[in-house]
Amino acid sequence: MTRNPILEEIDQAREELLAEHDGDLGAYIRSANERALxxxxxxxxxxxRTIRRTGAPKSGIAAVDRQSSPPGDQ
Numbered sequence: 866m867t868r869n870p871i872l873e874e875i876d877q878a879r880e881e882l883l884a885e886h887d888g889d890l891g892a893y894i895r896s897a898n899e900r901a902l903x904x905x906x907x908x909x910x911x912x913x914r915t916i917r918r919t920g921a922p923k924s925g926i927a928a929v930d931r932q933s934s935p936p937g938d939q
Contacts, residue, residue: 886892901908 882893883890886896
């Protein structure tokens with residue numbers, strides 16, 4: 866298998882970050898979150914999206930699709 870220096874660098878960085886937290890991914894994530902909050906930069910909070918129902922028929926044919934074209938639009 867050929868070596869990919871970029872992937873090797875990423876793997877090395879991951880190992881170093883986890884080693885700083887004794888291999889505990891949860892500890893790393895908590896630490897990163899604390900650093901992000903302490904930075905003072907705004908952090909986005911996303912609201913859960915909901916799906917709204919429309920009045921379109923379930924067959925997939927809207928009332929507009931059933932209308933005929935105006936005269937001269939053929």
